[in-house]
Amino acid sequence: MFRTIQRGVPGSNMPSSSAPDNEIWAIVAYLKGISTVSPFEDNVGDPEQGREIFLSMCARCHRVATQGGSLGPDLSRIARIRSRDRLLRSIREPSASVAVRYRAVTLITQDDRSIRGLIKSEDAFSIQIADTSERLQGYTKSELQEVIYEERSLMPDFGTERLSNTDLDNLLRYLGTLRG
Known part of the structure; x- marks a missing residue:
């Protein structure tokens, strides 16, 4: 520093x-x-069950070490840089605060197909995205009807109907063990 x-x-x-x-x-x-990163030692939950939840619900887009996808942030060291409370908010309401590089974009092609993903590269004439299946795709902007820049995350909200409080505690306990 x-x-x-x-x-x-x-x-x-x-x-x-x-x-x-x-x-x-x-x-x-x-x-x-003034660091806001608080320790995870007081966590409740089972880290092994949390790991299973991660693998079933998060690993499609997020990576830990060598397992998982790369569309979302790598979580291998997340406990070093994020507090438990901030992770909880990021899981329950991921669009509340989204880093620019993780904001969604939707491309509308001339044949009215919608392709959603994350911008990997863009200039005045072209755009390259990783779609939701992590396929890299490139387009010249003149070939598109529209480019819709979203303020939202591609990550869905994980409210209690989708992820119970107990499962969230287990997931957070697991994430709390990830210090790289």
Whole structure:
């Protein structure tokens, strides 16, 4: 973190810092102090049952180590970077906060087919997406009727009718073990 603050991030809005080292260390200490990632030690639930739930309901799109899909974020280290509460919200209401690279897009072809997926690359003339089956597809925009940029996630909401509170606790307990 110190080096990132000191050197900045090339190609981003974050410039290098000319602050003395002791001030940068103070910033690092402050940022670590306000970290919202809380430990998972107090979790309820069974991690083995949670793993089974992950494999049956999540692994189509999410990867842990070498198992699973790649349409959604890799969860191999999720317990290091997300709190239990934030994961709970992300599962129950995934569209409440969606990173830009995981926002859905729908392409409408000239023959009225709808293809939904995630943008992998785009310029003024073409768009490449990974569809919901993780197939990479490329189109020139002139071949499409419409490109619909959504604010939503491709991930469905997992309300209590789809994932019980007990199953959610089990899943969260399993995810809490994933520290890379």
